Amino acid sequence: MRCPGRRLLRAVLSVMGTLFAVLSLPAPPVSFGTGTGAPESGKLIYEERCISCHGKQGKGDGPEAPYLSPRPASLVSAATSVKSDRELLAAIADGKPRTAMPAWKHTLTEQQQRDVLAYLRSLVRFYKPGTPAPLPPDQAN
């Protein structure tokens, strides 16, 4: 007769083996809203290709900005932030007609375009207000 304890041990070991395999899978990449974009590599692309017009923090105040009409967009503005990934990816791929914004589809791969968009999204930050909200009237004094 086979020892039941051994079978139990084998079952426990196989469950542990499965758990170990699952837990040691690489973690999925961190993303900021664009699903498949990697902001770390987007940052390098941005600093090389976009910063001269859109500025270090994406405010549209790069060194070339004063010489352009219309001025480069502030990529952290509400007007740009509310646009969908699809709209912004189209602007990056095809450029903006009648502005200095070039088309990047011949220079950057689709993945690089998503990476740079992920970086743009990461530049938009929300700060907590500096002063605390006033107490409600019944709690004041």
Ligand code: HEC
């Ligand atoms: C030569 C200057 C210049 C460079 C370089 C440049 N841009 Fe632009 N960009 C502009 C201008 C000008 C506009 C149009 C202004 C507007 O849309 O209000 C614009 C618009 C955009 C918009 C659209 C914003 C909106 O609200 O529709 C996005 C997104 C953008 N740029 C991203 C990029 C990225 C990413 C790069 C680098 C890969 C880049 N730009 C490089 C000048 C530039």
